[in-house]
Amino acid sequence: MKKILILGGGFAGVEAAIYLRKNNHQVTLVSQRDYFYIYPTSIWIPTGEKSREDVSIPLASLAQAHGFEFVQKEIQEIKAKEKIAICTDGTKLDGYDALIIAIGHSKTKIEGMQEHTLSICGEPEEAEMMRVKIEKLVQEGGGRIAFGFGGNPKDKSSVRGGPVFEVMFNVHNYLKKIGLRDKFELTFFAPMQKPGEKMGEKALVMMDKMLGMTKINKKVGSKITSFESDGILFEDGTKLNSDLTIFTAAGMGHDVFASSDLPLSDAGYIITNEFNKVEGIEDVWAIGDSALLLGSPEWKAKQGHVAEVMARNVAHNITNPNDKKSYIDHLNILCVMDIGNGAAFVYRSTKRAMMVPMPIIGHWIKLGWGWYCRNSKLGKIPRIPGM
Numbered sequence: 001m002k003k004i005l006i007l008g009g010g011f012a013g014v015e016a017a018i019y020l021r022k023n024n025h026q027v028t029l030v031s032q033r034d035y036f037y038i039y040p041t042s043i044w045i046p047t048g049e050k051s052r053e054d055v056s057i058p059l060a061s062l063a064q065a066h067g068f069e070f071v072q073k074e075i076q077e078i079k080a081k082e083k084i085a086i087c088t089d090g091t092k093l094d095g096y097d098a099l100i101i102a103i104g105h106s107k108t109k110i111e112g113m114q115e116h117t118l119s120i121c122g123e124p125e126e127a128e129m130m131r132v133k134i135e136k137l138v139q140e141g142g143g144r145i146a147f148g149f150g151g152n153p154k155d156k157s158s159v160r161g162g163p164v165f166e167v168m169f170n171v172h173n174y175l176k177k178i179g180l181r182d183k184f185e186l187t188f189f190a191p192m193q194k195p196g197e198k199m200g201e202k203a204l205v206m207m208d209k210m211l212g213m214t215k216i217n218k219k220v221g222s223k224i225t226s227f228e229s230d231g232i233l234f235e236d237g238t239k240l241n242s243d244l245t246i247f248t249a250a251g252m253g254h255d256v257f258a259s260s261d262l263p264l265s266d267a268g269y270i271i272t273n274e275f276n277k278v279e280g281i282e283d284v285w286a287i288g289d290s291a292l293l294l295g296s297p298e299w300k301a302k303q304g305h306v307a308e309v310m311a312r313n314v315a316h317n318i319t320n321p322n323d324k325k326s327y328i329d330h331l332n333i334l335c336v337m338d339i340g341n342g343a344a345f346v347y348r349s350t351k352r353a354m355m356v357p358m359p360i361i362g363h364w365i366k367l368g369w370g371w372y373c374r375n376s377k378l379g380k381i382p383r384i385p386g387m
């Protein structure tokens with residue numbers, strides 16, 4: 001039995017805690033939030049179908065169900081070589097046999113982004129603020145809403161576009177349902193020429209068709225220079241006017257890593273080997289969005305199911321040091337992209353790329369996954385292998 005410290009209570013940290021406990025290790029999990037936030041189902045908060053509570057699981061309940069210790073604290077600095085984490089309140093967490101880093105990532109910064117945009121991939125409060133702002137525009141009888149995502153040339157795997165498309169199509173359907181769609185101008189924007197190309201060429205054609213069918217404008221291919229209270233400025237000199245800007249910047253290494261002694265990639269992610277052990281440091285592991293994604297596919301993406309594979313592998317690798325598991329063969333894009341009145345099943349691997357429309361049923365499948373995620377993590381229903 002080893003004494004293990006996990007930093008982060010998201011997909012990666014929670015899965016690692018669950019599987020380390022199955023192997024009888026003593027586990028402490030530290031997170032600044034006291035709940036596990038199920039990001040994939042948070043896309044329904046802006047349109048009022050779900051609340052933050054609906055898509056959160058208290059970490060205390062998970063700790064009780066699996067027998068690990070939960071400590072609510074914010075990490076400020078990691079001294080990886082000494083396996084020490086220092087919290088913002090000055091607490092020093094040390095004395096562990098192994099350290100697992102799973103605090104997600106930070107966002108690349110663009111002028112005015114903090115003040116004038118809201119992200120579905122940011123703090124959970126932002127999704128709730130979107131709901132309030134959309135309702136205000138509804139009360140006012142209409143408005144302009146811009147939806148976009150950014151890129152990071154230093155690490156393309158950190159671009160997160162899928163959830164932005166989901167929120168955009170959900171808002172479209174919500175406005176249609178309440179009879180106000182024609183009072184709103186919706187625009188999709190992104191700096192790259194082919195946003196969403198990770199999903200494959202067929203998916204790009206389908207996305208274009210969907211934008212046309214839903215009368216959502218498109219502004220792509222020009223760098224974003226700044227955000228203002230009433231719109232977005234682009235390098236080509238144009239301005240997109242907007243009353244509400246919903247924007248997800250690409251990720252970069254967590255701000256905490258910059259002041260730590262960890263080996264980092266150009267984009268600030270922790271460099272590990274394929275078994276998720278941090279390069280050059282014994283008994284320190286990095287998983288989920290915190291880790292630099294290895295592997296050759298140029299479409300590879302940081303996703304929740306990859307974070308969970310890494311977590312289960314690390315639990316195995318710590319327990320079985322002579323029989324280590326790699327995550328490389330599990331790299332694929334897999335998601336049910338909700339569009340409010342249905343969904344699209346998106347899959348990409350080295351062998352195939354597909355996007356299959358799933359009208360109506362797709363929406364229910366994603367809702368069903370949210371239910372499964374909550375109840376299986378709490379140990380109330382059995383886990384489906386690999387999920």
Ligand SMILES: Cc1cc2nc3c(=O)[nH]c(=O)nc-3n(C[C@H](O)[C@H](O)[C@H](O)COP(=O)(O)OP(=O)(O)OC[C@H]3O[C@@H](n4cnc5c(N)ncnc54)[C@H](O)[C@@H]3O)c2cc1C
Pocket residue numbers: 007008009010011012013030031032033035036039040041042043073074075076102103104105120121122163256287288289290302303304305306307334335336
């Ligand atoms: C809206 C949305 C929809 C998505 N949909 C899908 C999908 O359909 N399929 C899919 O596979 N993936 C999806 N993803 C991606 C997936 O959610 C992420 O890859 C996954 O959350 C990564 O897990 P993680 O544990 O590494 O990071 P996170 O889930 O971000 O967890 C990080 C944890 O660390 C904690 N933390 C952060 N900073 C500190 C600190 N300084 N001190 C202490 N604790 C800290 C946080 O509170 C949190 O508990 C989606 C992402 C978003 C945002």
